Amino acid sequence: MPELQFGVVFADFDLLIRAAGTTALLWAAAFSVGWSAGWIVAFGRRSPRLVLAIPARGFVECFRNTPVLVQLIWFYYALPVLIGIQMPAFGAAVLALGLNGTAYCAEIHRNGLQSVAIGQWEAGRALGMGRLRVFFRIILPQAVSRMIPAYTNRAVEMAKNTSVASVISVHELMYNARLFSSQNYVPLETFTVVAGIYFVVIWPISLASSLIERRRSA
Amino acid sequence: MTSPEPVVLSATAITKRFGTVDVLKGVDLTVRKGERIAILGSSGSGKSTLLRCLNLLERPTGGTIALDGRTIGRPDGKGCQRYDERELDRVRTRVGMVFQQFNLFPHMRVIENVMEAPRGVLGKSKAEAQAIAERQLAAVGLAEKATAWPAQLSGGQQQRVAIARALAMDPEVLLLDEPTSSLDPELVGEVLAAIRALSDEGRTMLIVTHELGFAFHFATRVLFLHDGKVLEEGPPEQVLKAPREERTRRFIERFTERRF
Numbered sequence: 001m002p003e004l005q006f007g008v009v010f011a012d013f014d015l016l017i018r019a020a021g022t023t024a025l026l027w028a029a030a031f032s033v034g035w036s037a038g039w040i041v042a043f044g045r046r047s048p049r050l051v052l053a054i055p056a057r058g059f060v061e062c063f064r065n066t067p068v069l070v071q072l073i074w075f076y077y078a079l080p081v082l083i084g085i086q087m088p089a090f091g092a093a094v095l096a097l098g099l100n101g102t103a104y105c106a107e108i109h110r111n112g113l114q115s116v117a118i119g120q121w122e123a124g125r126a127l128g129m130g131r132l133r134v135f136f137r138i139i140l141p142q143a144v145s146r147m148i149p150a151y152t153n154r155a156v157e158m159a160k161n162t163s164v165a166s167v168i169s170v171h172e173l174m175y176n177a178r179l180f181s182s183q184n185y186v187p188l189e190t191f192t193v194v195a196g197i198y199f200v201v202i203w204p205i206s207l208a209s210s211l212i213e214r215r216r217s218a
Numbered sequence: 219m220t221s222p223e224p225v226v227l228s229a230t231a232i233t234k235r236f237g238t239v240d241v242l243k244g245v246d247l248t249v250r251k252g253e254r255i256a257i258l259g260s261s262g263s264g265k266s267t268l269l270r271c272l273n274l275l276e277r278p279t280g281g282t283i284a285l286d287g288r289t290i291g292r293p294d295g296k297g298c299q300r301y302d303e304r305e306l307d308r309v310r311t312r313v314g315m316v317f318q319q320f321n322l323f324p325h326m327r328v329i330e331n332v333m334e335a336p337r338g339v340l341g342k343s344k345a346e347a348q349a350i351a352e353r354q355l356a357a358v359g360l361a362e363k364a365t366a367w368p369a370q371l372s373g374g375q376q377q378r379v380a381i382a383r384a385l386a387m388d389p390e391v392l393l394l395d396e397p398t399s400s401l402d403p404e405l406v407g408e409v410l411a412a413i414r415a416l417s418d419e420g421r422t423m424l425i426v427t428h429e430l431g432f433a434f435h436f437a438t439r440v441l442f443l444h445d446g447k448v449l450e451e452g453p454p455e456q457v458l459k460a461p462r463e464e465r466t467r468r469f470i471e472r473f474t475e476r477r478f
Contacts, residue, residue: 122275123321123380127335127387128311131303137338141325 002188009189012180019176020197022090026162026172029094031155034101041106046113056106063103069164072096076168093165097158104154112147113139145216152209159202173197223251225287226422227272227313227391232281234267234446241267243446244281249391254417255424256433256454259443260469265426266318268443269393272424273313274306285309286390311339314389318396320376322368322383329355329364332383340387347386354382358412374405378412385416392416394425410436430473434458442466 009016044056063071076092087095116139124134166175173194181190227249234242241264249255257265270276272283274290282299283290290309291299323331332351336342342350355361358378368376377397384392394413398406410432416423417436427433433440433454440457442450442465450463461467 117319117321119317119319119321120323123317123323125307126273126275126310126315126317127383128307128309128339129335130307133338137334138323142323145325 004189005186006189006193008184008186009180009193013193015176015180016173016194016197019171019173020201022170023159023162023172023174024201026090026093026097026165026170027155027159030097030101030162031158033094033098034105034154034158035151037098037102038105038109041102042109042113045106045110060103060106063100064107068097068100068161069167071100072164072168089165089168089170092168093162093170097161097165100161101154101158104157105151108147108150108154109143112143112150115146116142148212148216149209152205152212156202156205156209159205160198163198223253225249226251226285228284229268229272230282230284232268232271232278232283234264234271234276235279241446242271242278245443245446245448247272247441247448249422249424251390251422252420252438253422254436254438255441256437256439257424257426257441257443258428258430258433258457258469259449263443264446265443266395269315269395269424269426272391272393273310273315274301275310275315277301285312307339311335311387312390314384314387314392316377316380316384316392316394316397318399320368320373320380320400322376322379324368326368327364328360328366328368328371328379331368331379332386335383336386350386351382354386355379357385357415358382359408372405373401374408377401377409381409381412381416385421390422392421392423394423394427396426396428398427398429428473430458430470442469 041056041059044052045060047053047056072093075096076087076089079092080086120138120142121134124138125131129137162172163174165172166178169175177190177194181187184190225248227247229245229247232242232245232247233240243264245264245268247255247268257268259265267276271278274283278299280298289299290305291301294300322328323334326334329348329351332354333344333347336347336350337344352361352364355364358381360375360378360382363371363375363379368379371379381397397413398409401409406429410429413423413425414432414436425433425436435454437454439451440454441448442457442461442463444463444465450457450461450466456462457466458470461470
């Protein structure tokens with residue numbers, strides 16, 4: 001059993017906390033992008049017009065069937081070659097994680113909308129409600145409440161995925177942990193504490209999710 | 219029946235094709251104010267499709283629907299009608315519908331279900347919509363369920379709420395698509411009673427039903443559909459008791475032989 005030096009880690013704890021702030025920011029930005037853009041892709045997927053449906057399908061399949069690490073590095077190193085603009089690391093990370101989230105959220109939205117029985121559309125339309133009104137008043141509220149478990153799964157997954165941004169030097173929690181541990185030769189202590197921080201940040205979401213689910217089924 | 223009442227709804231040469239299947243093969247129908255029409259026929263005869271064409275929930279492949287003498291949509295030059303969504307929304311505020319599966323909005327309380335369209339579509343104030351909803355719920359005997367959730371009601375109660383919801387729009391015509399077919403037998407009566415009460419106020423109604431006894435007493439006219447066409451129509455006395463067509467007679471027999 002090695003001698004543990006947690007004191008070294010806690011001496012610079014504020015560094016890790018600030019890094020956790022960057023992680024949270026990256027997460028919030030990427031999830032917002034994913035959730036919002038996911039609607040656009042979801043409607044593309046649902047469209048009867050193939051010019052919309054096929055690209056949307058292609059987008060989803062590309063992002064779901066390649067590693068998020070590859071996507072991240074592609075956006076940071078490959079995309080600038082293509083468009084000639086170097087993006088800041090944080091921006092590239094938001095873009096990569098956001099578009100990855102878009103693909104997953106699109107499928108959540110789509111499945112959620114599909115789960116609302118066709119009869120709900122018909123009932124709304126038969127009352128003279130327009131398509132948009134039926135969507136926002138009847139379909140969406142039912143779909144979203146069914147989607148909440150899937151959203152939280154995705155949010156938790158994405159929170160963990162933010163750690164890959166460390167490889168393109170986004171100064172988030174994982175990056176600082178690696179830096180700190182190699183400077184001070186305390187990997188065991190550092191990554192134990194860092195795992196703890198991730199857990200403390202992510203666990204409440206899982207908890208909230210299961211609470212919401214329990215209230216819904218009650 | 220000779221009636222001086224004006225024509226409210228009419229269908230001319232309605233056809234409907236799903237893929238390669240011709241479900242309706244040219245149906246003409248004229249509905250006068252105050253008429254109560256029962257549409258009978260075996261499953262697959264096209265009766266539900268016909269009803270759904272009348273409020274354009276299903277767009278006919280050919281033929282036209284007219285409401286208050288005005289043809290809905292306009293010809294596209296190729297023998298079909300083009301429909302404008304806005305126009306269809308307006309038509310549907312005038313032609314209400316009750317579904318076999320009730321289709322109440324499960325995320326809204328009973329009274330909110332009934333208030334939704336008067337508020338959102340007709341632009342009634344909250345107080346007006348609430349007054350309308352309370353009146354309609356009372357009419358179907360469910361005033362005390364106003365704040366319940368649909369899932370807390372029996373099938374029969376849900377269907378009565380659906381009737382109240384449709385009537386809250388004060389439609390000129392009410393379409394009822396097998397309103398009792400998904401109900402437990404002991405709940406059928408309360409829904410039929412609610413529908414019968416509407417006939418007292420002279421509401422124009424078309425009902426697709428398998429309840430022949432109900433159709434006999436309720437309807438002013440009976441339509442028998444077979445293979446996408448109106449095979450026979452007339453007063454219930456005639457169609458149900460002395461059908462001219464062999465198919466109609468056999469259809470009615472199948473129901474009556476279950477009686478003991």
